[in-house]
Amino acid sequence: MSWRLTEPNHWCGCKESCRTVRRSREGVTLAKRMFAESINSLSQYLSFIEKHCDKYDEFDAVLFRGQREDWPLLPKLARLKYRSGKTVLDAESNMVSSFKRRSLPFLESKPETDWDWLAIAQHFGMATRLLDWTTNLLAALWFAVEKPAICSRDGVVWVFTPAIEDYVSCDNESPFEIGGTRIFKPKHINRRIVAQNGWFTVHQYKAAESRFDIMEKNKRYSKCLMKLRIPASAFPVLRFALNRCGINAATIFNDIAGLCKDSVWKVSLQADEPVECIED
Numbered sequence: 001m002s003w004r005l006t007e008p009n010h011w012c013g014c015k016e017s018c019r020t021v022r023r024s025r026e027g028v029t030l031a032k033r034m035f036a037e038s039i040n041s042l043s044q045y046l047s048f049i050e051k052h053c054d055k056y057d058e059f060d061a062v063l064f065r066g067q068r069e070d071w072p073l074l075p076k077l078a079r080l081k082y083r084s085g086k087t088v089l090d091a092e093s094n095m096v097s098s099f100k101r102r103s104l105p106f107l108e109s110k111p112e113t114d115w116d117w118l119a120i121a122q123h124f125g126m127a128t129r130l131l132d133w134t135t136n137l138l139a140a141l142w143f144a145v146e147k148p149a150i151c152s153r154d155g156v157v158w159v160f161t162p163a164i165e166d167y168v169s170c171d172n173e174s175p176f177e178i179g180g181t182r183i184f185k186p187k188h189i190n191r192r193i194v195a196q197n198g199w200f201t202v203h204q205y206k207a208a209e210s211r212f213d214i215m216e217k218n219k220r221y222s223k224c225l226m227k228l229r230i231p232a233s234a235f236p237v238l239r240f241a242l243n244r245c246g247i248n249a250a251t252i253f254n255d256i257a258g259l260c261k262d263s264v265w266k267v268s269l270q271a272d273e274p275v276e277c278i279e280d
Helices: 042-053 088-102 114-123 137-145 191-195 232-244 249-253 256-265
Strands: 002-005 022-025 028-031 036-038 063-067 130-134 155-160 182-184 198-202 225-230 275-278
Touching: 042 137, 042 155, 042 225, 042 232, 063 137, 088 114, 114 130, 114 191, 114 198, 130 137, 137 155, 137 225, 137 232, 137 249, 191 198, 191 249, 225 232, 249 256
Parallel strands: 036 225
Antiparallel strands: 002 275, 022 028, 063 130, 063 155, 130 198, 155 225, 182 198
């Protein structure tokens, strides 16, 4: 016996396009556009990436971020509601101090810098000023479709093409005092960062406006972003296709928690997974 997923016949038809203008920033060609194209299959996704990203010569020049819903490109720290009397910077300081004090028994090695501490805290779910990205386009898509869509709303995959000068110098700057939102390439200090090819953007807090920087509204970066829309009806098809490519919770998290999560999924159905049993 084998299982076949019933593929949806949905096509969103939502396609926004604009004039493409290219310019060079210190040897990196950037596409000055942000638009949505609907992706309904893995082959369509790979074709789009090959068409629009093959001009970048450097291996790490293109970053991807998958989201289950089309919310702004803001770090988790900027999306929380805080207890009365707490500012976002108060909350950040308290969480970081507490994490440094309490996490040592669970860490494989002691982080050396504030950048290392934030990278580890982010990967295990703490709210930080970091936003997750990856150089693995399949991992990004998996994060968008891992679970059923929220109220049938579409997911997205962001494609980001930063320039060399957008990268932060961890030796000379503090993540809490950066002069602008930058790209942070973390050390391989835990398995999840390695398995997910994890990168981050570290977001500047704009004190005068009492808010963190929103990437798609940042003039420096809005021209370097493309957005792919993932229709809610395509989530299960893409989830199964990615699993056939070896992209699942076990490989993405690369620990016993991910292994257990994958084991559960492989013997049970999520709410959006219609299947029919067929004879081999």
